[in-house]
Amino acid sequence: xxxxxxxxxxxxxxxxxxxxxxxxxxxxxxxxxxxxxxxxxxxxxxxxxxxxxxxxxxxxxxxxxxxxxxxxxxxxxxxxxxxxxxxxxxxxxxxxxxxxxxxxxxxxxxxxxxxxxxxxxxxxxxxxxxxxxxxxxxxxxxxxxxxx
Numbered sequence: 001x002x003x004x005x006x007x008x009x010x011x012x013x014x015x016x017x018x019x020x021x022x023x024x025x026x027x028x029x030x031x032x033x034x035x036x037x038x039x040x041x042x043x044x045x046x047x048x049x050x051x052x053x054x055x056x057x058x059x060x061x062x063x064x065x066x067x068x069x070x071x072x073x074x075x076x077x078x079x080x081x082x083x084x085x086x087x088x089x090x091x092x093x094x095x096x097x098x099x100x101x102x103x104x105x106x107x108x109x110x111x112x113x114x115x116x117x118x119x120x121x122x123x124x125x126x127x128x129x130x131x132x133x134x135x136x137x138x139x140x141x142x143x144x145x146x147x148x
Contacts, residue, residue, distance in 0.1 A: 006039040010047045
């Protein structure tokens, strides 16, 4: 199968196939006539496995560990269960954090509905955010920006 054929078979983009090939997760041979990559059924099966594992929530690093464990003749199942349990705990924590953040955003939005629009005065960029910072005593610690 060519790159586009395996991609269509599994339901991913050709770029996804190329990416996993570059990462060494799936292997292709070369057509000696034209140099095109050719994938066999085992590559399609592995690509399907990777796609399913990604959909469940496993990272590529975890998927590599699972594949390595399987190829060494060991059952990856205990590790997979543990990984998924850890992912469940992590996801619940993220949901909790997002719920708290959502409440904060909703409360702030409700407060801002009552505030007048003000023109920047050279000191302030946006009075809504400046006033919010004053009221909520923002802790100015070094945090990574979160663009989510």
